[in-house]
Amino acid sequence: MRYLPLTDADRSAMLAAVGASDIDALFTDVPAEHLLDGPVEGLPMHASEMAVERHMARLAQKNTAAGDVPFFLGAGAYRHHIPASVDHLIQRGEFLTAYTPYQPEIAQGTLQMLFEFQTQVARLYGCAVANASMYDGSTACWEAIAMATRVKRRTRAVLSPGLHPHYVSTAKTMARFTGDEIVSGAPDLSGDCGEDALIAQIDEATACVVVQYPDILGRIPDLARVADAAHEKGALLIAVNTEPVALGLIESPGALGADIVVGEGQSIGVGLNFGGPYLGLFAVRDTKLVRQMPGRLCGETVDAEGKRGFVLTLSTREQHIRREKATSNICTNSGLCALAFSIHMSLLGGEGLGKLARINHSLARDAAAKLAALEGVELVNTGGFFNEFTLRLAGKDARDIALALAKRDILAGVSLGRLYPDVQALSDGLVVAVTETCTAEDIDALADALAEELR
Amino acid sequence: MRYLPLTDADRSAMLAAVGASDIDALFTDVPAEHLLDGPVEGLPMHASEMAVERHMARLAQKNTAAGDVPFFLGAGAYRHHIPASVDHLIQRGEFLTAYTPYQPEIAQGTLQMLFEFQTQVARLYGCAVANASMYDGSTACWEAIAMATRVKRRTRAVLSPGLHPHYVSTAKTMARFTGDEIVSGAPDLSGDCGEDALIAQIDEATACVVVQYPDILGRIPDLARVADAAHEKGALLIAVNTEPVALGLIESPGALGADIVVGEGQSIGVGLNFGGPYLGLFAVRDTKLVRQMPGRLCGETVDAEGKRGFVLTLSTREQHIRREKATSNICTNSGLCALAFSIHMSLLGGEGLGKLARINHSLARDAAAKLAALEGVELVNTGGFFNEFTLRLAGKDARDIALALAKRDILAGVSLGRLYPDVQALSDGLVVAVTETCTAEDIDALADALAEELR
C-alpha cells in the first residue's frame, strides 16, 4: 500500500523484536469475540490512485461549480477571487502538515502567522484583540453569546431579526441545554433594519444584543445606536459580520461600539467549499475581556537569548489546562483557513480591501438597478446595501424561481424560502450577492432569465 | 502592479540616490530616436489576475484534454498516470525557483536530486553514466550522433527506418550544416524491423547506427544483433527509447550492446504538455566516453569538513568554460522535468516500473486483439510489441479516420499520414498506444467507433 512504509520483512522483524508471534498477539486486550478476523464487510478493498481520482472526479462533475455559471449566491458565504499564491503557500508542507504549535521553538512559522492574523482581524474589526480563529461564524457567534452571559452573569440574549437564521438556530440549540433565553424573530421585508423594535427588547436581564452587520437581507443596521441602547442596560453588543469585504468600505463594528465582534472570514482566502471548512473570527474591543475569550491566543515573548518569539498564551482559559472550568470546550481552531485569510489579506492590504469593496459595491448597485427595473421585481434594500440585496418577486415563491434559473444554468441567489421555510411572508424574497467575480454579462444573463421566468 | 514591489515613493527616493532626474536619465545610452515614449502599441494594458485567468481558461477549454475522452495517442509522447505527490513536490519553491546549481553549498537539494536521477537513468538504460538531462529525446538523439562523429572521427550516421520521423528531421537539419551524412528511410508496414537492411548499410565510414527501441511502429528490434554488426565495422550503436516504461519489461539497451542510449523521459512524471517541456535522457555504456558527453554532469565529492556533497563537474567539456571548443552548445537542461521523473521513478522503483510495464503490455495486447478482429483492420506488429502497435486500415487514409473518430470524441491514435505525409504507402497506418490510463470501456468505445467508421 502506497502510504504504508513497512514491508512484510519489516513486520516480521519487528514482531520478533517485540516478542509477538503474530500481529494479533498485540491485540490481546480486545476480547476475542469482538476482534474481527478480516476486513470489515460491505466495503471495497484498496484501490489505485488513478481509480480513486476517477471516482472522486466523477462525483465532483455531478455538481455545478460556481465558476462555470453566472453566480449570485451569498447569505453567509461569498465567492471572491483568490490569488493563486494563496493556495500555493498554504500547501507548503511545513504549514499544511504541522500540528498545533505546542512546541514553539519549532513552530514559529505558524505562531508568527497567527500573531499577524490576530492583528489583521483586530484592525479589521476595530477591536483591541482577536483570537487565533474558531470553527466558523455561527459557532463563533454562540461562543460570543456564551461569553457574554458568563461576563454579565445574565442569561438573556436578544438576537436581531437580521441575524443569519443558521446562526439563530445554532444559538437556540445550545441555549436549550445551557438554559439561556434567546429572543429572536424573522426579518421583515422592509428597508428598515428594525433597530427600534430590537432596542425595545433589551432589558436589565439582557446579557447581550446580537446584530448582524450587514444583515441577512444585505441591509446595514445602525450599530452605534444599538450599542448605546445595549450599554445603557448594561448589556454587551455583539456584532456579527459574515462578509469581511464589506469592512473595506463601511465602518468597523468596534469603532461603532460593539463589545464583541465575531464573524465568518471565508470571503478572504478560504473559498466556498460547500460550507466548510470556514473561518470563525472573534475579537473584543476592550482588552479587559481577553481572559474571558474562548479559543487560542498567540502572544509575543522572547526566548532565552532575548530574541522575539511567539507562543500560545493565556491557555489557562482553555480546556486542556482548565478542563471543565474552561471558557469553551473548543480545541481545534481553523489554522489553515486563518493562514489563507492572512495571506490574502496581506496581498490586499487596507488599500486593496477598500478597492475590492468599492468594486463589489458598485457592481452590486448596477445589478440591483437592473433587476429592480424588471416588471414584478422590487428592491427591499431602500436604505442601501453593500454587495448583497434582497428582491421581492411579486408574490412568487422564490425557491421555484431559483430552481428554474438553475435549470438554465444561472445560480441566481438564495431564496428566503430556503432559509425561512416556515415564514410564508418571506417566500417571495431572493437574496442576491454580487462580487467582483460577476461580470456585466453575468448580470445581464440573470436579468434576462429572471424577466422570462417572471413573465 | 502586483509583481512590482517598488512604490512611487521608493522610485523617487532611489532616483534621487542615483542622481537621476527621471527614469529616462538611466536610459541615455539608448539613442533618443529609438527610446519609446510610451507602452508598445497594439498590445493590451495590465490586467487583473482574475481577468487573465479567465482569458487563459477560455483558451484551455477550446482544447480536448486527453483525460476527458478515450485516448490512444503515443508516437513519442505517452500519457501515464502521475501520482499527485510528484506535482506537489516539484512546486516546492526551493526546487521551482532555484537556478542552475552553480553555488553548490546552497544547492545540494538540486544537486543530490540530479545525482540520484543520473543513477536512475543509468540503471534504467543499462549504462555506466547518464547526464543530468537534455532538452528532449530528439535533440538528445542529435547530440548523440554529433558525439559519435566526434569520437569516431567519421561523418556517416545510419538511421533505422523505425526512428521517429521528427528525430530524423532534426538530425537532418543539423547534419546539413555540420556536413555529416545521414542515411535514413521510412519504415515498411511489416512485422520485421528490418535489421538486415540496416546492417547492410553500415560501412567503415559509419560513425554510428541509430536504432529506436521499441520503434515508431511499436516493433522491438533485435538490438544485440545490430550492436554486433556496428561494432564489427568500428561504429557505435546509439539506441533511442521514447517510452521508458517499456524498459520495465524488456531488456535495457545498454545490456544489449548499445554504446550510447538516449531517449525521451516524458512518460515518467512529466506529462503530455502538448509536446514540451520534455526530458532528454542521455547515457553511455562505457565510462571511457564520459568526457565526450554533452550536457551537465553532477558528481559526488566532499566539502571542507569531509562531508559528502555534490557538485556540477567535468564542466571543461561545456560551453561556459570551453566556449567554441565545447562538446555541445547546450546550457540549460530540463532540471524540473528531471526532478519530476526522479520523484515518479522513486515512487515506482524497479518493482513498480515492472508492474506498470506489464499492465501496459497486457492492456495493449487486449486492445490489439480486439481491434485486429475488426473487419478491414490488420495488425502490423506480428513480432510483438510493448504498449503500442500499428494497424493497417484496409487502404483507407488513417488521417481521415482519426479525424472522424476525434469528432466522436475518441482520440484514436497517430496516423502515419501525419508523421509521413510524403509516403503514400504508409497512409493507411494508425499507431495506437495503450497505457494504464485506458480502461476496458475506452477500448470498447474505440473498437465500436472504428468498426462503424470502416463500415
Added chain:
Amino acid sequence: LEEPLIFELGTRANCGVDFGQEPGEVAPELGKHLRKEPLTLPGLTEPETVRHYTRLSRQNYAIDLGPFPLGSCTMKHNPRLNEKVARMPGFADIHPLQPMDTVQGAFEVIEQLSEWLCKLTGMSAVAMTPKAGAHGELCGILAIRAALEARGDAREVILCPESAHGTNPATAAFAGYRVEDIPATKEGRVDLEALKARLGPDVAGVMITNPNTCGLFERDMKAISEAVHAAGGLVYCDGANFNAIVGKVRPGDLGVDAMHINLHKTFSTPHGGGGPGSGPVVLSEALAPFAPTPFVRRDERGRMRLVEERAAKDLLPDSFGRMTAFHGQMGMFTRALTYMLSHGADGLRQVAEDSVLNANYILRSLEDVLDAPYGASGPCMHEALFSDRGLAEGFSTLDIAKGLIDEGYHPMTVYFPLVVHGAMLVEPTETESKQGLDRLIASLRAVAERAKAGDESLKSAPHYAPRRRLDETLAARKPVLTWEEPETPAGIPVASEIGGS
C-alpha cells in the same frame, strides 16, 4: 534568521492584487456608514508575500519533514491525492445553499463517507456536521441529553476518567453537566468495579476514550457499556484514537452509543497548524433519533436531499437541532473519503496493525532506558507511554522533549495523560518506516541517557532550533496579542538579523 512581521515589511501604499475594473460611485445612502479612517493594514506585492510565507514556513516542523510522534494527536502522512481531490472545482467551488439538484455529487460524498463510518464502527447513524473533535463530543453529549430528556429523565452527571482529554470534561460542562472522575486501575484502565459503584439515577453517562490516552485498549468496554446501560445511562466514546483499532474491532459491538471520529487523525486530513478539523459522530440506534440537523437523505426518486430544519420535523422529529451554519466540513469529507477509498477495508485494517506494531516496537526498544509504567501489563495500542521516573535529579520530561528537538525531531506529547508523572506519550503512526523508527529510537535513547546521566547542556536545549526556550510566563503575564506601531520606526535590520536561508 529572522523574518520581519508583515507590518514591518509592507506599506499601506502597496498591494498584491490588481483590479481591472475601476470602482464606481458609492451609493449616497451609504454615506453615514462609511469608514472614517482608512484601514491600517499593510499590503505586500506577490513577490514579497511568497517570500514572507515561504520563509516563515521554514521555521515550522511538520510531518513532511520527519516523524511527529505526538501521542493522541496522530500525526500521520497526509496523502497528496487528498489535496488534489479537495481542490476539484466541483467540490471546492460550490455554495452550501445552491439548489440541491446542482450539488448531488457533494451529497453523494457525504452519503458514501457516512456509510464508511457506520460500517467501520458498527453503528447505525452518523451526524456529519460537527466541525472538529470537541464539536463532535458536544454533539454526542447533546444527543445523550436530548435522549434522556425525551424520556423525562433529567440526569446531571457525566463521568470521565482522569486520563481523558480536557475536551471531555469541558464539553460535558459546556452542555450543562457536572463532571465527576472515574477512578483508574493500577494498569491504567477504567476501574470497572468502582465505576459500577458510582452509577446511579443521577448519572447521564460516561465518556470513555478507547483506546485510552495511556495507549491501552479498555478491555472491559463491553462490560462498562452494559453496566451504564443497566443504570439508565449512555456511553460516549472518545474516538480520537480510532486509528489503533480501525478495521480490527467495531465500537458498536462494544455497546458504545456515540463516538466522534477525528477525520484529521484516523483519516489523514491535514492538521494545518491547528485546524480545521472535522468530527463526525456515529450514533447507536438509541441515539440516532436525536441526531442534529441538517442531514442528507435520498428521496423516493433516489435524489439526494439535504434535510434542514422544517423537513426534519417529519423525518427526525426528535433531532436536537442545528449545531452550525450549513452542513459540515466538506473539504475534509472529500479528503477522508479519498483516503478511505485508497486504503480500502483491507488497507485500513493494515493501518491499525502497523500503527500498533510501530508503537510496540518503540515501547519495547526503549523500556530499558525509559520507565514504561504500564509496559509490564502487556502490549500497548497505537502509542507508547513513558514516565520521567529514573531521570537524574532536576531533569524532567520537558528536558527530554527539548533535547529531542536538537536531534531533529518534534517531541512526543508531554505531561499528558495527567495520571502518569512526567508522562511522555509517543505515537509513531503507521506511516513511519522501520528505518525511520530505528533512527527515532536511537535519538530518544541518546537523549534519555543524557537525562539520566545529568548532562547539564540538556537543560538549555534546544540549541539548534529557530528559537531557544521561550518565556511563556512573560507572554501570559504581559500579554502582547497584536502588533503595535513602534514609537520610532525601526531602522533597516542588520543583515545578520535577517538572513536568507
Added chain:
Amino acid sequence: LEEPLIFELGTRANCGVDFGQEPGEVAPELGKHLRKEPLTLPGLTEPETVRHYTRLSRQNYAIDLGPFPLGSCTMKHNPRLNEKVARMPGFADIHPLQPMDTVQGAFEVIEQLSEWLCKLTGMSAVAMTPKAGAHGELCGILAIRAALEARGDAREVILCPESAHGTNPATAAFAGYRVEDIPATKEGRVDLEALKARLGPDVAGVMITNPNTCGLFERDMKAISEAVHAAGGLVYCDGANFNAIVGKVRPGDLGVDAMHINLHKTFSTPHGGGGPGSGPVVLSEALAPFAPTPFVRRDERGRMRLVEERAAKDLLPDSFGRMTAFHGQMGMFTRALTYMLSHGADGLRQVAEDSVLNANYILRSLEDVLDAPYGASGPCMHEALFSDRGLAEGFSTLDIAKGLIDEGYHPMTVYFPLVVHGAMLVEPTETESKQGLDRLIASLRAVAERAKAGDESLKSAPHYAPRRRLDETLAARKPVLTWEEPETPAGIPVASEIGGS
C-alpha cells in the same frame, strides 16, 4: 543535517504506487526481449518520498527565499498564477499530435505569444520551437547560414565579443562556423571601428549581446547593424538581457536580424534548478523565410493549423527545417503569455524601468567600497558590474561570493564576464523591494569591507550553509557520477547525521 540518497532509503520490495489491475500475461513473442535481471531501482512509499524531497529542497536557495542576484541570469519572481494556468488540463493534458481541430486553444496561445514577442521586439516573425536560449541561438545562426547559402554566399566566420556568454561561440562552432573575437572599448562596449575593420566577405555575421554582459547598452547597435549589413553579413542579438529594455526600445529598430528571448528570464517562467527553458527567436524580414518548421498559421477559414514538413514546402519553401520533435515548450508558452497579459504593455515597460533603477541603485550604493570598472561612464542597465580590484592581498571574488552566502544570500555571478578581472555581476531584477535591496546592499558592503580588511574567516566561508566549500577538483579528477552499492551495507546513521529540520 543530512539526507540519505534514495538508494540508501528505499528497498526494492517497496513501492509508492498501487495498481488496481493485475498485470496479465506477457505475449510469448516478447520472450526473447524480456529483461534478464530485475531493475535495481529502489521504491519509496509516498510518505518517504514526500519527506525525502521536502528535506532535500530545503538545502536549496531559491528566489522564493530571498534575492538571487545572479547577473545575466535574471532570477525574478515567478508568479503563481502562471503555474496554475500551465496546469489547466486543456494545456497540460493534450498530446502534440492530436488532430488539430482538438487543440485550437493551444495554437491560439502560440499565436498570441508570437504577436507579443514580435510587437515587443519590433520584428516581423518568430520561431517558437527552440527549447532554450542556446537552442534559440542555434536557430538564429542556422537561419543566418541558410539565408547566406540561399544567396550562394558561403561565409565562414562569426564575430563575437569576448564578453559574450559561452553559448555564443559554442553555438557558432556547433553550426559549423569559425569564431573570432570582436575587440571592446575601454568603456566595456563593442569597438565599432575595430569591428568595421574586420568586416569582410568571409564574415557571416556578428553575435552581440545587448544590453551586454557588462550591463551596458550597446550605444552603437544601429551603426553596428548597418556596418554588418553593408558588408553582407547578418546580425544576431543575444536577447538574454531583454529584461532591461522590454517596452523601452525595440531591437528591430536597431537593425537586428535575429534574437532569442529566454522566456525564463524576461518573462518569468521558472528556472527550476536548471531548466526547462524556452528560447523563441524573433526574426527580421530578411531571415523570416528561413525560419524552422513547424509553425502555426491560420488557414483561409480562420482555423489554426500547424504547418509541418510537407505543408511548409509551399508556405515557407526556404525553411531550414526542423530543430526538435513536436513544436516547442508549450508549458513555458502558457506561463509567459500569462505573465505578459498580467503586466500588459504598460507593466512590461515598468519592468524594464524598475530593473534598471534597482541595478543603478546597487551600483551607486556600493561603488565606494567595490571597484566598478565602468561606473564612471554612466548608468548601467539591469545589472551592476564590479571587479576584485582593491581587495586585500589573497582575497578574491570567490571569497566575497562565499561570504555572501553566510549573510543569507545567493551570490552574484562571479568571474563573468571574462573581460573584467574577478568580475562580480549583480542583477537584482525588478521584483526586489527597496527594503530588500537596502538589506542586500548592507550585506554586500559588510562582506566587501571584510575582504578589504583581510578578514581571514572570510576565506573559509560559507560557515552557515548546508555545506562548506566543496572539493570540485576531487569531483573532476575522480568522477563519481552514479551511486554504487557500498561493499558492506551502511548501518543506521547516527541521529546527528540525519537530523530533522
